[in-house]
Structure formats: C-alpha cells, structure tokens
Amino acid sequence: EVKKTSDPQGWQMTRDVLQVHLEGLLEEVAEYQTLNSLEPQGAITLKAHWLTELPQILIKARIAANLSQEELAAIVGVTEEKIRSSEKNNYALTPFTTILDIAAALGIELESATFAVDFAEVNRLRQRLPIIGNRTRTA
Structure with missing residues (x-):
C-alpha cells in the first residue's frame, strides 16, 4: 500500500507485469491439464x-x-x-x-x-x- 500511494505509476507498472506473468502461468497450467487429460x-x-x-x-x-x-x-x-x-x-x-x-x-x-x-x-x-x-x- 505504501508503494501504491508513494509511487502509483511504478506500482501500476509492477502490477501489470505481474498480471501478465500470472496470465501466462494460468495459460500454461490450462494447457498442461488439457494435454495431461488426453487419451493417448x-x-x-x-x-x-x-x-x-x-x-x-x-x-x-x-x-x-x-x-x-x-x-x-x-x-x-x-x-x-x-x-x-x-x-x-x-x-x-x-x-x-x-x-x-x-x-x-x-x-x-x-x-x-x-x-x-x-x-x-x-x-x-x-x-x-x-x-x-x-x-x-x-x-
């Protein structure tokens, strides 16, 4: 919260980067689950x-x-x-x-x-x- 109020632009940039990484990880997990559930x-x-x-x-x-x-x-x-x-x-x-x-x-x-x-x-x-x-x- 301190960073959010003291450096809102820096906080938002950090948050955006983390959000992109999170979305990428969630996509990888979903793809893994799909691949893992296939009948070979x-x-x-x-x-x-x-x-x-x-x-x-x-x-x-x-x-x-x-x-x-x-x-x-x-x-x-x-x-x-x-x-x-x-x-x-x-x-x-x-x-x-x-x-x-x-x-x-x-x-x-x-x-x-x-x-x-x-x-x-x-x-x-x-x-x-x-x-x-x-x-x-x-x-």
Whole structure:
C-alpha cells in the first residue's frame, strides 16, 4: 500500500507485469491439464511457427502421450536424467540426433514446412565479416 500511494505509476507498472506473468502461468497450467487429460490414442496436432519451438513440442507430446520422463528415456535408450536435463534446458545441449530419436519415439511427424530464406538478412550479417580469401563483398 505504501508503494501504491508513494509511487502509483511504478506500482501500476509492477502490477501489470505481474498480471501478465500470472496470465501466462494460468495459460500454461490450462494447457498442461488439457494435454495431461488426453487419451493417448489417435493423433493430435501441435503447431509451431519457428524451429525454436521444437523443444516445447517434444515436451507437450510426451505429456499428451502420458509418458513419464523415465518411460521416454527407456524407449529412446538414454537415462532419465538425460531426458530431465534436456527438458529443463529446452534441449539446448541435446545432440540433434537424440532430438530426432525422441521425436520418433513420440510419434512426431512433420506434416509440412515452408521456410522463407531472407537473403537480405544473410547479406546484412555478411557485411559484418572481414573479407575472407579472394571473396569480395556483395551488397
């Protein structure tokens, strides 16, 4: 209450940030409950708009399949600690071949993909590089 009266703008900003976090957590809990309540029969569709979302797809698929980390580890042939650590770190340090094995064990299939290659972005990043060999820069 003191902060609310002494710094109403700061209090409101803090409250708004906390509200956004709370709403995000509530959405995650609702999604978890939905995934956890599915009967692991047939198929579900999980959408991702970027490759960085793949770790969450793997975790959601495991939950929807009603598989524990221990069960997934046994199917894939890795330790439970490896699965636990991979999920905790969003698969950041997990070898790509292991990610593919996990995806296969979870029955994940890529139905379609379209990749847009932005050469302007490539060229912008290339401009930061020193000239390598005889190669001349292109704009």
